[in-house]
Amino acid sequence: MKTLHITTVHPRKDTRIYYRECLTLKNAGYDVILMVADGLGDTMEDGFQVIDIGKYSSRFKNFIRGSVRAVKITQQIDPDLVHFHDPELIFAALRLHILGYPIVFDIHENISVQILDKSYIPKSIRGIVSRIYSWLEKAIIKRFHLVIAENSYAQVYRNKGRTLTTVLNLPEVDHFKPFIRKQRQGYELFYIGGVSNDRGLETTLKALRILNERNIDFLMHFVGKKIDDPPPELLEGIQEKVLFYGRLDPNEGFAISTRCIAGLAVLKPIKNYIGSYPTKIFEYMAIGLCVITSDFPLYREVVEKHDTGICLNPEDSEALANAIQELIENPQVAEQKAINGLQLVTKDYNWTNEGAKLISLYESVGSRN
Secondary structure, eight states: OEEEEEOSSSOTTOIIIIIIIIHHHHHTTOEEEEEEOSSSOOEEETTEEEEEOOOOSSHHHHHHHHHHHHHHHHHHHOOSEEEEOOGGGHHHHHHHHHTTOOEEEEEOSOHHHHHTTOTTSOGGGHHHHHHHHHHHHHHHGGGSEEEESSGGGHHHHTTTSSEEEEOOOOOOHHHHGGGOOSSOOSSEEEEESOBOGGGTHHHHHHHHHHHHHTTOOOEEEEESOBSSOOOHHHHTTTGGGEEEEESOOHHHHHHHHTTOSEEEEOOOOOHHHHTSOOHHHHHHHHTTOEEEEEOOHHHHHHHTTTTOEEEEOTTOHHHHHHHHHHHHHOHHHHHHHHHHHHHHHHHTSSHHHHHHHHHHHHHHHOOOO
16 A cells, blocks of 8 residues: 655654654555655655655745645555645645545644644734634535544544544654664753743743853753744843754754753643643653653643653743752752653554554555555
8 A cells, every 4th residue: 555645844753753653554554655846856764755845935935835745646656545734735745635635634723723723824824824723624615534633633633524533742762762762961951842932932031041040050952943032131141051953853952961960841821732741741751760740630641640841830930040050050850750661652652553543544444546
């Protein structure tokens, strides 16, 4: 069965798309092709083909030209099933459905809610754009098989597609084994993901300034695309202790974590974050890293209940500074929480069961022919 995954927004080695879904399907015997739009060219990696349709200079061009090109190349490939990952491709997917291709729509976020926080959309029209998208989505996705990345999305998407399958974005434990360190100590801190104020950038920098004033040594590693530029005044005096790497291959990024004592996921209380697990907290646990995260009920149910880290007010920089200081000065505390997290992910919160659900969906959908 030839399966085609399409994204024009995510990087080609997106953790969920590439390392979890595509590799799982390839290892299960599927003929997997991944279509991306990053300008890095066509390659053959990890036993499946990656096709690059080219990178465009703006979101609008990517939306229009990328969609048209995705449809054209899909027809040339002629897969048995199309699995797309971006709401920007929803019209392209509708066209492919009309042409007879079974469609799986992988919903990574609560999209209509996420639109309300998109900085590139003027604030005055975000509500209108959100409502328009919700209406269009509802009219179109009834033709698709839906995959959702969070349990909380079920209340939004139940009975809206042909089928609904929850495939949580949990870590593939074996993939993270090279980065496990069971005895961690020192003063280095780790973050991986989009670097933005909504995801704790300013709160973290303010906390680091507090630590600097207390003469607590630290080194902060930010791995990921910089969405918001840090205010210069927050970096003043600590520039050499805060490293921004930009987007890296996940393996390169997690290699940096082996030197660190804690992983940060201090997300602000935005609706889409409050109701969704941040994948990175489970990835931190999978590499034996103590977690510092927001005190949302959903997060506390995992982190505090199983003592895998510290939950705190994501807008309280002093609380964050205190938490970091505690772990630096008491590495045995960080070590025990890391051990608890590794055990929890190995036992319960991992990709094995989720990947099986994806394969089961593919078997039920069947092929085009």
